[in-house]
Amino acid sequence: MFYSKFVLAFFLIAAGISHFVRPYFFMKIMPDYIPFHLKMVYLSGLVEILCGILLLFPETQKLGAYLCIALLIAVFPANIEMARKFYLIHHKYFWLTVLRLPLQLVLIWWAYQFRK
Known part of the structure; x- marks a missing residue:
């Protein structure tokens, strides 16, 4: 269990960085009712990176988990x-x-599991 928090943190940080590297991919999947698509992509990427970092330290692990x-969600x-959208265009993936x-x-x- 100890190492799994580092794996999850790595995935979160990598996913967060990808929001800044390929923001237009994430903009395409955003529902239309959400405003400011580019800003929201950057914000969600920043929060993902923050989550990953917070999980790494015992003092902030609980906050990071929540x-x-x-x-x-x-x-x-x-x-x-x-x-x-992928269903509508019959995308192979x-x-x-x-x-x-x-x-x-x-x-x-x-x-x-890391909220303790």
Whole structure:
């Protein structure tokens, strides 16, 4: 369990960095009802990086876990939107977007383990 928090932190930090490297990929999957797409992509990337960093230290691990859970719940609609859009255009990786939804629930459970 000790090493798994470092794995989760690495994934969060890497995902957060990717928001700054390829922001237009993330903008395409955002639901239309969310305003300021580019700013929201950067904000969610920054929060992902922050979550990963907070998980690394015992003093901030609990805050990082709860922030990570909140973030994963907040971005869930974007993953649903991505699956919907991939379905509509018959994208060959539609099935991966569908698998991403239960995976996100696993990530929420995983982050929940570090709230102690």
